[in-house]
Amino acid sequence: MTPEPRDASDTDLRGARATVIRRLTDAGVPDAEVDADLLLGHVLGLSRGGLHARLVVGGSLSDDDLSALAPLVERRVNREPLQHITGRAPFRALDLHVGPGVFIPRPETEQVVQIAIDALHAVADPAPVAVDLGSGSGAIALALATEVPHARVFAVEKSPDALPWTRRNIAEFGGESLTLVEGDLADALGDLDGSVAVVISNPPYVPRTMMPVDPEVHLFDPEMALYGGEDGLDVIRILSGRARRLLRSGGLLVIEHAEHQSGEIAAILAADSWRGVSHHRDFTMRDRATTAVR
Structure with missing residues (x-):
């Protein structure tokens, strides 16, 4: 919101929402209505559903609300990720802490995690072991630990910028079954x-x-979490070898990747003698994950 003279529509909740939506739309922000709702809800302490209920009955914003909202809208207009502005990122049943230096967990990763969760539930061992290599915010490891509470989960992360977020999320949402290991996935554990x-x-x-095209990604996501070398597969090559040593016979490897990388990843895994290589699509019918059996 710009520091223009205010009229009645500025303090009216519906009018303020319309103004925020317009500003975000003009800035090219995807899903401007959703982001407007979440910014308003953040300021007012309301969920998106709660905000919509308030819109039905009518309401207004105080001067303090408007003062708090204005800089947040400016940050989003400048394409700073919404999650950095609110400090939170929803992931499955979790509401994680995120900010500069850590990769923001994506909805498509929630589907990838389900593969690992299903595999852990199928293991006969009363305390199966799972490892999340390159844990970032801790999203994957925390989902495994909270949704498969009988498993022992290890989260490995080395980035000095990401680790404060990993520690914070594990401290708040993890339990005794989840262990953070600060180190390189190439030789951890x-x-x-x-x-x-x-x-x-x-x-x-x-x-x-x-x-990446989106400013939210190439301007704000950490390079260490984005780029995997000239072809994008450098870390996956290392991951294949390390996971093969970690897993027991019959253990499962789950890798998230870009849709165009399935064939190259299958070749890497075949060269490392993995069995049962399979590709898995996301809700948009794009290849999103590859699994293989030790």
């Missing part, structure tokens, strides 16, 4: 070699020459 039931990773897989 050697003491678990041959004992892990599921290894999952959402590694950096964007080719260095393919800058």
